[in-house]
Amino acid sequence: MSAENWLQQLQDNGYRITAARRAVVFTVFGSVHALTPAQVYEIARKKYRALGLVTVYRTLEKLEEQHLIQRVHQPAGCQAFISSGMGHQHLLLCEQCGKVAFFEGDDLDALTTAIAQKTGYQIHEHWLQLFGLCSSCK
């Protein structure tokens, strides 16, 4: 998956490729940190000066709708986005610098079955997120 692929996917779904969208897509695609709309705006404007913040919001909305990015929930706030990993993955966040890593291989089947049993809920989904310090920050 490349930034060009993201643009292609947008086009395949009836959206147009524009200079503003290129700037946003390349900004978000290339970041190892979760970025807020305001941060995306600030960075993407270096690539495309005329960019408006409104367009950042609108483009992030479309990227999220295409599951190319996802919202990151943190103690400090829940407005930031990061490019989605592929398949079933979860996030590991550096509490210091905000760097994001993906991981997989969590096996919660036994747990969810037991909880379903105990509570009477039918469980559909789980959110799992780890917090810590990345190798540079620790």
Added chain:
Amino acid sequence: MSAENWLQQLQDNGYRITAARRAVVFTVFGSVHALTPAQVYEIARKKYRALGLVTVYRTLEKLEEQHLIQRVHQPAGCQAFISSGMGHQHLLLCEQCGKVAFFEGDDLDALTTAIAQKTGYQIHEHWLQLFGLCSSCK
């Protein structure tokens, strides 16, 4: 733990017990659903008419600071609060009616050790949340 205990804990920490706070505390304490400030306001006003929305925000802030309540993150939004369980617990949320259940007994030690190994992160904390349908809704 009772609502009176919450008020006591606030007082022990230098805060005063007022009619407005009683209304908010009893509202949040007695709810099996996560409530937004606006919802708390609506319900608590039945107990204390003169209540202001600002005071709801200010009281929730103090309850969260005392770890008596916690913010609930959901796909629909992250403004709601629920009374905290005791000890290390996680949430199970009904996607239909919003009912909240707590569970414990998740064992992520093996996973976090493996991920720490693989990524080089030092892992401090985890967020885990289950979503599904409660026994009434399924």
Added chain:
DNA sequence: TATACTATTGAAAATGATTTTCAATAAAGG
């Protein structure tokens, strides 16, 4: 390549949630 159609744009205004300001009130301790 030129043209037509219409999605997309940024600015400005509107909205919605939360926070700050402030003078009046009421809780708590003596």
Added chain:
DNA sequence: CCTTTATTGAAAATCATTTTCAATAGTATA
């Protein structure tokens, strides 16, 4: 009681996000 000072609600301010709108630019088609 009295005094002190935290707390209150209303109003204003702030901040993030959304809507409106007329101008512009992408894309399909000829």
